[in-house]
Amino acid sequence: MFSKIYDALMSDIDYEQIYTFLSPYLKADDVVLDAGCGSGYLLQELLLHQVDAMGIDNDDQMLSLAQDRLQTSNLRAPLYHHDLRDKLDIKVDVIVSFFDVMNYLKGIKQVFSNIKDALAPNGLFIFDVYQESVLDDYDGYIENDNEPFDYQWSIKKDQMKLKHKVITNQEIYELTQYVKPLSYYLDILSSLGFKDIQALKGPDIRKHYIIASL
Incomplete structure (x- = not known):
């Protein structure tokens, strides 16, 4: 979860x-x-x-x-x-x-x-x-790690939003943040x-x- x-x-x-x-x-x-x-x-x-x-x-x-x-x-x-x-x-x-x-x-x-x-x-x-700068700073960001568990975290910019996707061995979670x-x-x-x-x-x-x- x-x-x-x-x-x-x-x-x-x-x-x-x-x-x-x-x-x-x-x-x-x-x-x-x-x-x-x-x-x-x-x-x-x-x-x-x-x-x-x-x-x-x-x-x-x-x-x-x-x-x-x-x-x-x-x-x-x-x-x-x-x-x-x-x-x-x-x-x-x-x-x-x-x-x-x-x-x-x-x-x-x-x-x-x-x-x-x-x-x-x-x-x-x-x-x-x-800050607004995160929209460009994190567009295309991908993090793969095995601590504290195996996961991949990716972020894409969608206009004034950041779309997050977290993939673990068992689940996929998607989150949206609004940047103003x-x-x-x-x-x-x-x-x-x-x-x-x-x-x-x-x-x-x-x-x-x-x-x-x-």
Whole structure:
């Protein structure tokens, strides 16, 4: 199943580096939502640094892996099945959404509106998206490897989309990511009333890291 493939391929990311990037924006009493938490690596890192955090994802298998990861580390956090295109019935201080979650979603304006409604006054939304340059950089990309399992990962550009195909010994998985100009995201945030919008460099040089507040 793809959740286990994803989990394995995400295992070598430097999550301490990502926490170091995030930490200046987190206050001691903040409640943080990891939106699109996947199998829980970043959520685990936040909890290890005593951040009051919870996670949501729209894949039950991912959430099961996240739960197992936290239990193995003797950590606890609420985990919920949720699609970001639907309204969030919570209030938190910070919402983070990393590892190009937003590139997988259509209907970004509705997603951002739902996120805004879930933020407390003066709340922060911090997320990453791919830069447009990845469209050409990854067009025709092919990776063959046998660690942590035998697989081939190929990527093709289709206008403003990246089409991914992952082939293992048993399955074929196809994924689509939507790559937009930076201005697309900034304009939507501004139209919804977000303030102090910044696009920064961060841990992954292929991405924009965007921070917006209420």
